[in-house]
Structures are given as C-alpha cells and as structure tokens.
Amino acid sequence: VAKAQGRNNFQFFSAEMNRNALDRLNTENHLQSALQNNEFELHVQPVVDCVSGEVVSVEALLRWRQPDLGLIPPSQFIPIAEENGLIHDIGRWVLAEACRLHQYWVDAGMAPLPIAVNVSAVQFRRGDFADMVAAVLADSGMPAACLQLELTETVMLTASERNLAEIHRLKAMGIGLSLDDFGTGYSSLSYLNRLPLDKLKIDRSFVSDMIADPADMAITRAIVSLGGTLGLQVIAEGVEHEEELKALQEIGCAEAQGYLISRPLQAHEFSNWFREFQATPWSQG
Numbered sequence: 001v002a003k004a005q006g007r008n009n010f011q012f013f014s015a016e017m018n019r020n021a022l023d024r025l026n027t028e029n030h031l032q033s034a035l036q037n038n039e040f041e042l043h044v045q046p047v048v049d050c051v052s053g054e055v056v057s058v059e060a061l062l063r064w065r066q067p068d069l070g071l072i073p074p075s076q077f078i079p080i081a082e083e084n085g086l087i088h089d090i091g092r093w094v095l096a097e098a099c100r101l102h103q104y105w106v107d108a109g110m111a112p113l114p115i116a117v118n119v120s121a122v123q124f125r126r127g128d129f130a131d132m133v134a135a136v137l138a139d140s141g142m143p144a145a146c147l148q149l150e151l152t153e154t155v156m157l158t159a160s161e162r163n164l165a166e167i168h169r170l171k172a173m174g175i176g177l178s179l180d181d182f183g184t185g186y187s188s189l190s191y192l193n194r195l196p197l198d199k200l201k202i203d204r205s206f207v208s209d210m211i212a213d214p215a216d217m218a219i220t221r222a223i224v225s226l227g228g229t230l231g232l233q234v235i236a237e238g239v240e241h242e243e244e245l246k247a248l249q250e251i252g253c254a255e256a257q258g259y260l261i262s263r264p265l266q267a268h269e270f271s272n273w274f275r276e277f278q279a280t281p282w283s284q285g
C-alpha cells in the first residue's frame with residue numbers, strides 16, 4: 001500500500017507541477033526581501049483625453065526586477081503578496097514612490113500629472129488604509145488632488161461599513177477614486193450609487209474586441225452612457241489600435257489608455273516620451 005501510494009504521489013507531483021510549486025516557493029522567498037533590496041520599480045502609463053489628445057494623468061504600474069528571474073509582472077506576485085500580507089508594505093511603497101515621482105516632476109519643471117495608484121482589496125482589510133494614505137501624503141507633501149486610487153469591484157464586494165467610511169474619508173481628503181476593470185466583476189451596479197467615485201475604467205477585454213464583436217461595442221457604449229448619466233468620467237483601457245480610438249471618440253468616451261498611446265514606461269523613459277509627445281501630440285500627427 002505504501003509503495004502504491006508512493007508511486008501515486010510521485011505521479012501526482014508531475015514534473016510540471018513540481019516546477020510550479022518550486023517556482024512559487026522561490027518567488028515567495030525572494031518576495032520577502034524584495035522591498036529591502038530595492039527590487040521594485042514603478043512604471044507609468046499615460047492616459048490621454050480622447051478629444052484633445054492631451055495627457056491628463058498617468059497610471060502607476062508595479063514591476064519587480066528580481067536579479068535572477070528578471071522583470072516580473074504584477075500578476076505573478078501581487079496574488080502571493082495578498083496571501084502573505086506583504087501587500088500592505090508593498091502598497092505603502094507604491095504610494096510613497098508615486099509621491100516621489102510627483103516631486104521629481106515638480107523639481108524638473110514638468111507639469112505634474114495626477115497619478116493613479118492601484119489598490120488591492122486586501123489593503124482595506126486591516127482598517128488602517130486611509131490613515132496610511134494620509135500619512136504618506138503628509139510626508140511627501142503631494143497634494144491629495146494629484147492622487148487617484150484605482151479600486152476594483154472586489155473592494156466594493158468585500159467592503160465593510162468601516163471600509164466604506166474609509167473610502168468616503170479618502171474622497172473627503174480630495175483624492176480621486178476610480179473603479180478599475182469595470183464590467184468584469186460579479187457585483188450588482190447598486191454600489192455605483194453608494195460610493196463617491198469619479199471615474200470608471202472600461203476593462204481591456206471589451207475595448208480590445210469592440211471592433212470585431214458588436215456585443216463588446218454595445219457594452220462599451222453602455223458603460224460610456226452609464227458614466228454620463230452618473231456623472232463619472234470614463235476611461236477606456238487597453239486601446240491598441242487607431243480604429244478603437246476613433247470608435248471611442250465617436251461614442252463619447254472621455255479618456256483612453258493603451259499601447260497605441262504608450263506602453264508603461266520607466267520613470268525616466270516617461271519624461272522623455274512626454275517631452276516629445278507634447279511637441280507633437282498624436283491628434284496633430
């Protein structure tokens with residue numbers, strides 16, 4: 001019996017599963033020391049006004065430059081950080097780094113752009129999120145109006161009364177609030193009324209298929225219309241093609257973000273990109 005079990009176990013841990021488990025263990029170990037080893041980088045992706053073509057804000061996107069494993073995208077480590085609680089320290093670092101970037105733009109004489117920071121639902125669970133944000137803003141001196149927080153429907157779904165109070169407090173501080181990946185969640189639309197949101201971000205999955213698939217076009221149109229009715233600014237994510245941008249302009253979508261405009265860039269790359277872009281905006285090109 002033991003032998004049979006042994007063999008079964010061996011089969012169960014197939015080579016690939018074994019590697020995945022090892023990868024994960026490896027990632028988790030490395031992640032513990034990533035902050036103190038300064039391995040995180042904040043990349044930024046511009047968001048433009050669909051009509052004027054002006055850059056209206058940037059989204060901060062976290063990257064992990066692990067010496068052995070290379071540049072790791074957030075999808076591969078944020079879920080682990082959410083599970084082991086590291087997301088709290090990482091989230092604070094992201095916010096502080098966004099503030100530092102803002103100060104760098106001010107010092108360099110660049111027009112400081114509002115900066116959007118992604119927030120995980122787990123960050124709300126401890127109940128000290130708004131305090132943390134207030135403290136980081138106070139330390140850095142960045143005006144609250146320059147910060148936008150991107151929440152997901154998961155935040156809305158799991159929000160306690162206390163969390164809702166925190167969200168209202170963030171809004172009262174003057175911070176902008178966006179709902180990210182809109183349309184992909186499972187929750188009802190009723191929270192749109194309960195939350196002091198400023199923006200809706202249409203999920204990339206709708207935008208990338210809107211030209212080929214009439215259903216995705218209809219959903220995109222409906223979200224833009226809903227945003228208009230509720231007084232929310234709508235941003236289309238994942239705009240990769242000229243046709244998508246044209247269609248978004250036609251249906252009255254306010255803002256766009258995606259590889260067509262720019263990929264996420266390192267901070268210094270972004271400064272160069274922004275200088276060139278201001279000299280020749282795409283609306284004139």
Ligand code: C2E
Pocket residue numbers: 045060061062073074075078091094117118119120150180181204237238239240257258259260264
């Ligand atoms: P998100 O907030 O919805 O960010 C947009 C994602 O779409 C980014 O992926 C961005 O690189 C990608 N993207 C932008 N334009 C295009 C496009 O035209 N085509 C395609 N194919 N992709 C595009 P990224 O950087 O890998 O981030 C993935 C997700 O990880 C983010 O989705 C966000 O939910 C999460 N994330 C990123 N940074 C942070 C962070 O600092 N904290 C937390 N909690 N989550 C983060």
Ligand code: MG
Pocket residue numbers: 059118150180
């Ligand atoms: Mg986002």
Ligand code: MG
Pocket residue numbers: 180181201203204237
């Ligand atoms: Mg999104």
Ligand code: MG
Pocket residue numbers: 152180181
């Ligand atoms: Mg997301």
